[in-house]
Amino acid sequence: xxxxxxxxxxxxxxxxxxxxxxxxxxxxxxxxxxxxxxxxxxxxxxxxxxxxxxxxxxxxxxxxxxxxxxxxxxxxxxxxxxxxxxxxxxxxxxxxxxxxxxxxxxxxxxxxxxxxxxxxxxxxxxxxxxxxxxxxxxxxxxxxxxxxxxxxxxxxxxxxxxxxxxxxxxxxxxxxxxxxxxxxxxxxxxxxxxxxxxxxxxxxxxxxxxxxxxxxxx
Numbered sequence: 001x002x003x004x005x006x007x008x009x010x011x012x013x014x015x016x017x018x019x020x021x022x023x024x025x026x027x028x029x030x031x032x033x034x035x036x037x038x039x040x041x042x043x044x045x046x047x048x049x050x051x052x053x054x055x056x057x058x059x060x061x062x063x064x065x066x067x068x069x070x071x072x073x074x075x076x077x078x079x080x081x082x083x084x085x086x087x088x089x090x091x092x093x094x095x096x097x098x099x100x101x102x103x104x105x106x107x108x109x110x111x112x113x114x115x116x117x118x119x120x121x122x123x124x125x126x127x128x129x130x131x132x133x134x135x136x137x138x139x140x141x142x143x144x145x146x147x148x149x150x151x152x153x154x155x156x157x158x159x160x161x162x163x164x165x166x167x168x169x170x171x172x173x174x175x176x177x178x179x180x181x182x183x184x185x186x187x188x189x190x191x192x193x194x195x196x197x198x199x200x201x202x203x204x205x206x207x208x209x210x211x212x213x214x215x216x217x218x
Contacts, residue, residue, distance in 0.1 A: 069206075072118075072204065072205065073203075074112060078098045079092055085107075097196060104186075106186070107185065107186055110183050112201060117206050119171060119204045119206070120171075123139050123152050124201075125137040125166075126164045126198040127194070127197055128194075129159055129160075130193045132159060136185070137183070137196075152168070152172075
């Protein structure tokens, strides 16, 4: 009997060793790699998720790209815009908002001065809208020879009063040597039912000379 037990000891030792190795492997398995849960159900690892891009979460602080800084902002109030036509005037409302008088088909405009080589990502329109129409805002570049390049647009929506809308992603690199930038707003509606309260430009600064216009690389 003792001889039989002695012969079985190596087998038992090997079995114990194997069980110990399996337990160690299971405990070392990283989370989310799959396996068997305590109820004996096969656990499927979750699908990896892609990070949210600026286009999917527009105008959000804290989103970092190695070659660009976080957002900086240029935020002129509505009262800073002036009419491009003598036929269209403006009234000042509380909170530096303005509305059109006389005519609403022309533009209110303001010059936009941003650092050379910065990247314009989004334009945000702040408004007070209680009308059935939508006003229209745009970011434009003028080359000094009569040509206009519309870089981004955003409209007011709804008629619930104060609100804001963000443009689609723009991604334009500022090159002040080849044009001037301006923000424009077309009210469409005369009177206080449509007001411009401000426009905010979200831009980033380059952390590498790679993204500066060629005229700046020396």
